Amino acid sequence: MYLYDEIDRRIVKERAEQFRDQTRRFLAGELSEEEFRPLRLMNGLYIQRHAPMLRIAIPYGHLSSRQLRKLAHIARTYDRGYGHFTTRQNIQFNWPALEQVPDILDELAEVDMHAIQTSGNCVRNTTTDAFAGVAADELIDPRPYCEIIRQWSTLHPEFAFLPRKFKIAVSGSTEDRAATWVHDIGLHVVRDEGGEVGFKVIVGGGLGRTPMVGEVIRPFLPTRHLLTYLDAVLRVYNRFGRRDNKYKARIKILVKAMTAEGFAAKVEDEWQHLKDGPSTLRDEDVAHFASFFVDPPYETLPAFSETLAARLAEDRVFARWVERNTRLHRHPGYRSVVLSLKKTGVPPGDITAEQMEHAADWADRFGFGELRVAHEQNLILPDVREDDLYTVWQLAREQGFATPNIGLLTDIICCPGGDFCSLANAKSIPVAQAIQERFDNLDHLYDLGEIDCNMSGCMNACGHHHIGNIGILGVDKNGEEWYQITLGGSQGNHTAIGKVIGPSFAQAQIPDVFEKIMQVYLEQRQASEPFIDTVRRIGLDPFKERVYAKHH
Template structure:
């Protein structure tokens, strides 16, 4: 993984000193709330419903065991002994004291971490495939390119005050596991007819109040021009994006209003001025960055581990876990393992200090001291020997991270909602837990197969409800918390937005509503057909009829 040089460390250390003095001045009454607000947001600090919230950057979801132990220590020392992993592959602390935040940032800096640009109208944390570098279907490892983007975008003076926040995702595999179609910019690694590797550039995607699937504005971008082209896209956005209305300020609104073709034309015109400028990447710089993401010291294996295969035959519970939580590795004899942070009855994405420290130990013992965060709010050990999987499974069970539900309905993507967020219209965590409790039979869940259930507490869509096979949105209805249900969304290849079923439901109705939706799926399913395939085949009406049957009667 990328290691800071003296320049990187100096920048982060200086930011800590600056923010410590800014906090001191605010607490002394020398800065007003209005003056302090942009300063704290530039350092990842929000004021939430009950307390401040600090969002810490995890670039493209990569962590070392040392960094994870520091996150565990901060959770114990400055929070209520837990942390929350987000859909931007970041981590949030929901209960820090405002006066302690400079100390937290100072501690983060000792392990090459920070909270810079985790908020504000700037380029946020670049995200990627949680299996980057190990995926069996990978065309190109996207991590060096994510790091290049991170360095280019951090403190970029021209893009520090964009019309609105800006998010970039990079996918290097055949299957899109980075949700590139619903980002401001999505970069997909492709090969052209000559066999050269470059990027397909997708612009104008995003969720929130106006969900839009992105548009391809360039089919093939040579790798050396990555930054010059991103410069051109951001400059066009900075020039033409609206600043008079924050609800219409995202680049997706500009692309739609201008049309993707007209927007692409303006980008090409702008790009002509910078295409061969100083931001053009040299072979030496690309190689330097790739040098931080070298192949670990793998043991050579001829094929699958025989004991691992036999253990699956002999132990049904282990076999079920291996089926759902173990991902095929490009290196023979290895696997990538997803540790589920979706144990039933626990807020999705949450982990205690002890759990984080235990995962750090697992990373050291089984995965070269590194781990990943997925935008589905789980943790990944990317380089585990198949021969170690049974032992790892037993240890993961002991800390509550071995629920075999990855990709199943209880692997819920869920924002903190009204329990914490001041923007939320409704709570999301209690609904997610209630649904998990209703569907707590693992045999039944496995029979149902893959179902993405995503939930957001407000229209900002931090829970990605628009691209869930089943999406739930918290809404305010005459001062009460209600929930709007949508069906048919999907992320990845063939991304599509869900359609709203109809009028919203009261909180106590939600487990029953989901149960009715699943009943319609089961009744209409053919063989092992997936939920999304059944929905595509039979449409919305059967589901709508069932969930509103009582009201209609």
């Protein structure tokens, strides 16, 4: 895990001090609402429906047990005892008092955390695969490059006021678990024929009002050119991106207007002024950052755990949890455990202070003091010995962390929606809850198999509804909350944007609509065909017919 040095600490501390003074001036009436707005946004502070919301950066989803305990303390001291993990691997607190936010930032600085650039028109938190460094299918560990990008982008003076917010995701595995195709820039760490490490560069992806899958503008970029090339991309965007219409200000609109080839050509022109310049990465620079991400002291364990095999054979409930909520590890005898934050009746992604403390304890006891936040809004213990899985499962059950639904229909990705967010057109949490309640029967859920369900309370698509196999979007119809359904979206290596199936539904209808969609799937699927494959094979019409059929 990356460890701060003196310079990192000073930047974070000074930033917290500046914001304390800015907040004091605002509360004293010396700064207007308009003047304070960009200042608070640069420190992750939004004014929401009921209270301010503070978004805290968790760089590429990495947390130490010490940091998680601090987040628990903040939740208890300055909030209502819980936090909310987002699809950007960050955490949000929904109820802090404005005058106490400087105190929170001071507390965060004590454990090398901050809220810098978690909002505003700048480069946001860089994300990656939550299993980076431990995934069995990893080609190259992407984390050193995420850290390089984080340091380059933090307080970068040239990119502090871009046309719109800017998001970068990096993947180093054969399976893309970082949704790189729907980011402003997606980077795949790859090797060329000669074994040299570099990046496939994807630009212009994004969700929101006009969802688009990104375009490859450079199939192979040598590592040393990473920052100069990113500089070139952002400069082109900064110059040509639209500032007259915030709905058309994202880079995806520019790439579409220029075409991928036209945009790539502009980047090449710009890059000629930067290539081999001072930001070129030397081998020792990469080695320096890679040195923070070396393996912890793993034990040499047998590839087959007899203890685990015996437990799996005798306890079906445990076996189910292992199947759904653990992942294979690069090192024999270890697994990564996903602690589900999708228990029925709890808003997806919410975590209590008490749960945070327990998870931090388990990270110390069963791992190496480290946790990950997944883009799917769950928490991960990356390094658990297989012999410890049964104990971890029992502890997780006690804390409401063991719902064995990872990757299934009730593992819903969901934004806070109209319950909290002032931008939302509709509530999302009660709808997610209604779906979870309807499909609470685990046997039924397992029979349905892998289904990604994503939900957003408005067009901003914070819940990534476009790339859910089933997507739900809250819309406003004459002051009432309605919900639009999309089918056929997916993330990963075959990213696709879902299609709207027809007119929207009232909130109370959604569980029935889901039931009908599942009926069609169960009738039409072949052998063990996953839901998304059935949708792609038979198209949307059979689903539409069932869902909109008139009752006689």
